[in-house]
Every structure is written in structure tokens, then in C-alpha cells.
Amino acid sequence: MAIKLYNSLSRRKELFAPRDPERIGIYVCGPTVYDRAHIGNARSVVVFDVLYRLLRETFGPSHVRYVRNITDIDDKIIAAARETGQSVAQLTRRMTRFFHEDMKALDALSPDVEPRASEHIPQMIAMIERLAAKGCAYLADGHVLFAVGAAPKYGELSRKSRAELLAGARVEVAPYKRDPGDFVLWKPSPAELPGWESPWGRGRPGWHIECSAMSEAHLGESFDIHAGGVDLIFPHHENELAQSLCAHDGRPFARFWVHNGFLTAEGAKMSKSLGNIRTVRELLEKAPGEAIRLALLSTHYRDPLDWTDEKLRQAIEILDRFYRALDEPRFARGGPGEAAAEEVREALEDDLNTPLAIARLQSLAAAIYRAKEEGERRKLQERLAASGRLLGLFGKDPGEWLRSAEAPQSPRIEELIALRAAARREKRFADADKIRAELAAEGVFLEDHPDGATTWRTRH
RNA sequence: GGCCGGAUGGCAGAGUGGUGAUGCAGAGGACUGCAAAUCCUCGUACAGCGGUUCGAUUCCGCUUCCGGCCUCCA
Numbered sequence: 001m002a003i004k005l006y007n008s009l010s011r012r013k014e015l016f017a018p019r020d021p022e023r024i025g026i027y028v029c030g031p032t033v034y035d036r037a038h039i040g041n042a043r044s045v046v047v048f049d050v051l052y053r054l055l056r057e058t059f060g061p062s063h064v065r066y067v068r069n070i071t072d073i074d075d076k077i078i079a080a081a082r083e084t085g086q087s088v089a090q091l092t093r094r095m096t097r098f099f100h101e102d103m104k105a106l107d108a109l110s111p112d113v114e115p116r117a118s119e120h121i122p123q124m125i126a127m128i129e130r131l132a133a134k135g136c137a138y139l140a141d142g143h144v145l146f147a148v149g150a151a152p153k154y155g156e157l158s159r160k161s162r163a164e165l166l167a168g169a170r171v172e173v174a175p176y177k178r179d180p181g182d183f184v185l186w187k188p189s190p191a192e193l194p195g196w197e198s199p200w201g202r203g204r205p206g207w208h209i210e211c212s213a214m215s216e217a218h219l220g221e222s223f224d225i226h227a228g229g230v231d232l233i234f235p236h237h238e239n240e241l242a243q244s245l246c247a248h249d250g251r252p253f254a255r256f257w258v259h260n261g262f263l264t265a266e267g268a269k270m271s272k273s274l275g276n277i278r279t280v281r282e283l284l285e286k287a288p289g290e291a292i293r294l295a296l297l298s299t300h301y302r303d304p305l306d307w308t309d310e311k312l313r314q315a316i317e318i319l320d321r322f323y324r325a326l327d328e329p330r331f332a333r334g335g336p337g338e339a340a341a342e343e344v345r346e347a348l349e350d351d352l353n354t355p356l357a358i359a360r361l362q363s364l365a366a367a368i369y370r371a372k373e374e375g376e377r378r379k380l381q382e383r384l385a386a387s388g389r390l391l392g393l394f395g396k397d398p399g400e401w402l403r404s405a406e407a408p409q410s411p412r413i414e415e416l417i418a419l420r421a422a423a424r425r426e427k428r429f430a431d432a433d434k435i436r437a438e439l440a441a442e443g444v445f446l447e448d449h450p451d452g453a454t455t456w457r458t459r460h
Numbered sequence: 461g462g463c464c465g466g467a468u469g470g471c472a473g474a475g476u477g478g479u480g481a482u483g484c485a486g487a488g489g490a491c492u493g494c495a496a497a498u499c500c501u502c503g504u505a506c507a508g509c510g511g512u513u514c515g516a517u518u519c520c521g522c523u524u525c526c527g528g529c530c531u532c533c534a
Contacts, residue, residue, distance in 0.1 A: 029534075037534095044534040076532065159463065160530070207532085229534030230465085236533095261465080262528055269527080298473070298483095304466065304527060314472065314484060321483085324497070347474090356474050359482035366482090369498055429493055436495070447496050457496090 003058060003349045005225070006302060008233060008257040009157055013351050016256065018224050024055055024064045025223030027215045027254065029232055030114070032071040033095035034080040036279045037102045039292075039307050040229070040263040040270060046293055047260045047301040047352065048227050049108040050391055054348050057340075057390060067218045068111035069211060070096055072118045073204055078193060088194050092118075102280040105289035106296075107392045115214040117205070121196045123213040124205045127247050128185045136246035137185055141176035144186040144200055146208075149179050151242035157257060158234035183239050185209050208239040212247065215254075226254030230261055260301045266308055278307060288401070288460060290393065291315040297354040297391060316460045318362070319401065322388070325365040326381055327398040338382035340390050348390060361387055404458040408442050417446065417454050 003016040018024045028048045031041055055064045072092040081091040128144055131137040136150040148154045155161055184206035189195030195202040244253040265276045283292050295315035299305040347357035364384040371377035388394035416435050423431040436446050448454050
């Protein structure tokens with residue numbers, strides 16, 4: 001009954017004890033809306049969706065506040081808008097909508113708050129002013145920069161010393177920086193680019209300040225969990241941490257930093273130049289969102305995940321087996337309300353061990369198939385359904401999974417099944433097989449059961 | 461170059477200092493007019509080399525390979 005999470009800050013699994021069990025705050029770095037979400041974006045969303053569900057389950061839904069931002073101010077957005085001939089506002093609105101659609105298809109719950117950077121400019125400006133007043137920021141060449149020298153623990157999260165950063169620097173350092181590690185809080189913006197009036201003239205914020213300002217606005221100075229992809233550890237989270245600590249006079253920021261591992265596609269890093277970026281949208285055209293979700297959860301969140309068509313295919317088959325185990329009418333549902341299986345919950349509580357949790361769901365499914373007694377089977381079905389819900393699985397009715405809505409009219413199928421049953425009774429097997437073949441050609445597969453019943457299903 | 465991960469049976473993927481993962485695929489069997497599903501049985505898997513130990517896949521060191529970060533990135 002105790003959640004353990006790997007904390008990137010301490011580099012070990014720690015017992016998760018919330019600051020206040022009635023007010024748990026989690027902040028996840030959300031998308032920069034300049035393009036459609038790819039499967040790597042989806043991994044982060046789905047993984048932390050499971051964490052959110054677990055926290056809600058453990059502490060009560062009303063006691064968890066999940067904040068996931070939308071970054072709608074960014075140079076990549078400006079470039080993408082220019083390329084496609086849209087305004088920045090048009091582009092970000094469209095991409096935000098697509099993002100919501102895609103994540104919904106993956107059964108990811110909406111965050112409680114979804115702040116947009118563009119709607120928090122005053123908070124960012126106010127925080128930059130505070131940073132300047134505390135001596136952590138300075139004005140140079142029209143830019144406001146954060147002085148990493150003023151952050152005593154800078155590098156703590158990413159384990160980088162400033163000397164190492166300097167040694168490894170592959171980019172030319174802007175000449176106006178006092179320290180090569182200093183980063184932009186606010187930069188000037190010409191009239192043709194998005195910009196806001198500020199004490200330093202018309203400009204726009206640097207990347208990191210938005211998360212510091214928005215987490216403060218929606219969760220307060222200190223909160224429980226800050227999450228995102230491993231690639232964000234440096235520089236994004238390191239910088240965010242430095243800013244927030246300075247702005248809050250060193251009072252604790254996020255207590256847990258949780259990072260999900262990277263994803264490759266068919267063994268290679270996804271990149272535009274390789275042309276192997278797999279968008280969620282594209283995958284949804286060939287597989288149900290739930291299968292994509294299961295595939296994403298089939299590897300532990302901190303491990304690298306290689307996305308392959310084979311993995312997706314296997315996820316579909318695993319779901320077939322699950323939904324069969326839950327299916328009516330052969331297996332009646334609606335038994336006693338069973339709680340989720342302890343062993344499934346325990347797997348999740350141990351640093352979100354979703355692969356182990358899934359294996360335990362599979363053992364439950366096997367137990368259902370083996371169950372001889374109807375009451376026992378119903379009980380197990382309920383338990384499996386409740387357990388799956390912890391991972392955001394089995395949200396649909398089994399019939400919906402097994403029998404696609406695009407199938408031919410079911411009255412006609414039932415009619416043919418009846419005709420075939422008659423043929424079988426009369427041993428006219430050629431006629432019976434003809435009906436089976438006819439339906440199979442339409443994608444409808446008949447299954448005869450030992451008790452004489454015949455059911456049908458479609459395949460994904 | 462610096463920092464950080466990973467390497468488990470044909471595949472995917474947990475876990476553990478000494479006994480079982482789990483699923484898919486494969487083999488055999490049960491059931492079955494056919495088909496599908498399901499059930500039963502079957503695998504001396506822990507990258508290599510050293511070390512610690514009564515005993516290491518599990519701990520330590522080195523090597524190799526793969527990946528990430530150091531620049532925008534989930």
C-alpha cells in the first residue's frame with residue numbers, strides 16, 4: 001500500500017509520501033504544439049496517465065491535481081507557422097486540438113489544469129522581475145538572462161558541473177553571457193513576431209520560465225512530482241529548478257522528479273531526417289488506441305522502448321485474449337463489484353512496473369479460462385476488469401473490441417448463423433462451411449463453442 | 461571528449477545472491493465434422509572476461525556492443 005517512485009534527484013527509488021495527502025500536486029511537461037504528436041510524446045502522456053490514475057486511486061480523485069502545460073510560444077512554432085503559411089495562433093490552436101484528440105484515443109485522462117504559456121505572460125514577467133531583484137538575473141544586450149552562478153546547486157539534477165558543460169559545449173556562446181551556462185529568460189521580439197510588452201520592451205519569454213511560472217501559479221511554490229521525458233533533465237528541468245529555487249528563496253520546488261525513457265522506432269532514433277517519425281495519428285489508422293497504449297506500457301517507463309510494428313501486433317493479440325476472457329455472452333458479466341487485484345496494484349506501486357502488472361493481468365485472464373464454476377469466473381472477470389482500469393485498460397465493452405462496429409449488420413449475421421446451425425444439424429457440412437467462408441470473406445469469423453452456441457467476431 | 465542508461469530463452473519482457481515470471485512463436489496432446497478459441501505438457505535464457513562468495517544472471521571491476529544527454533526535442 002505504499003507507492004515507490006524513482007526520483008531522478010536522488011537516483012534511487014524512494015517511498016512516495018505526499019506533502020499533504022489531500023493536496024497532491026503533479027506537473028508534467030506537455031507538448032510544444034508545432035506538429036502532430038508522435039509516439040514518443042504519447043509515451044510520456046500514457047506513462048504519467050498511469051501515475052495519475054494510481055495517485056487518484058490511492059489518495060482519492062479530488063485530492064490530486066494534475067497540471068500539464070501546453071507550450072504555445074516557441075521558436076519552432078514560429079518557424080512551423082511560417083513554413084505552412086499559418087498564423088502562430090492558427091497553428092497552435094489546430095495542433096492543440098489534434099493533441100487532445102490523439103491523447104483521448106489513447107484513453108489518457110485530461111489533466112485537471114492545462115495551462116498555456118501564452119496565457120501566463122504576466123506571471124512570467126513577474127517572476128523574472130523577482131529573479132532580477134534577487135540578483136539571479138541580469139539584463140544584457142536587450143535580453144534578460146538567468147545567472148547560473150547565482151544558483152549554488154546548479155547541476156544537481158543533471159549531475160553536470162559547470163566546468164563539464166563548458167568543456168562539452170558544442171555551440172558558440174552568445175558573447176553577452178556572463179557565464180556560458182546562463183540562459184534566456186526574456187528576449188526581444190520584433191514587431192512581426194509574437195511579443196508582449198514588458199519592463200524590458202516588447203519581447204517573448206525563453207523556454208524554461210513558463211514551467212516555473214505555471215507550476216507556481218497552479219501548484220504553488222512546492223509540490224510533489226515533476227515529470228517529463230529524460231531528455232528534459234538538461235537543460236530544461238535543471239534550469240527550471242534553478243529559477244524556481246531562486247524565486248522562492250531556496251524553498252523546495254518539486255520533491256520528486258520522474259523521467260520516462262526514450263523511444264526509438266524500429267531500432268533507430270526517430271528524426272525528421274530519417275523520416276521515421278511515427279505519429280499517433282498514423283498509428284491510430286492501423287490499430288486501436290488501446291493497443292498503442294498497451295504497447296507503450298509493455299516496457300518499464302524508465303527503460304528504452306523500441307517501437308515496432310511487431311510490438312503493436314502483439315499488443316492487439318494480448319488485448320484479444322483479455323477481452324475474450326471478459327466477453328459476453330459466453331461469460332456473463334455484472335458479477336459482484338470486485339476490487340482490483342492486489343498483485344496488480346502492488347506492481348504499479350513499485351515504481352510503475354507496468355510490464356509486471358500486465359503479466360499479472362494475464363495470469364488473471366488465464367485463471368478465468370480455467371475457472372470451472374460460474375460464480376468464481378464472474379468474480380475473476382470483475383477483478384480483471386477493475387485491475388485493468390488501474391492502467392486505463394479495458395475501458396470498452398468486450399463486444400466493442402471483439403465485434404467491430406463496421407461489421408455487416410448483425411441481424412443478417414445471426415440469420416446466417418441460424419441457417420448454418422440448421423445445416424450442421426442435418427450434417428450438410430458443405431453448406432455450413434460455405435456460410436463460414438462467406439462471412440469470413442466479409443471479415444466476420446464464426447466460433448463454435450462446446451455448448452453448441454456460435455458466436456462471431458471481427459479482427460483488428 | 462565528459463556525464464548517464466541498457467544488454468535476459470526464436471521474439472517481447474519482468475525478476476532474483478541458491479526453487480516458477482508472463483505473453484507470443486514452436487513441438488506434442490485434449491476438445492472438435494471443419495475453423496477458431498481454450499486447456500494440459502515441453503525450453504540447462506541471463507553479452508564477454510576477471511573478482512567477492514559455500515554459491516552470481518543477480519554484488520564489484522574491466523571489456524564489447526546499443527542508446528541517451530552535453531544544442532531544439534517526450
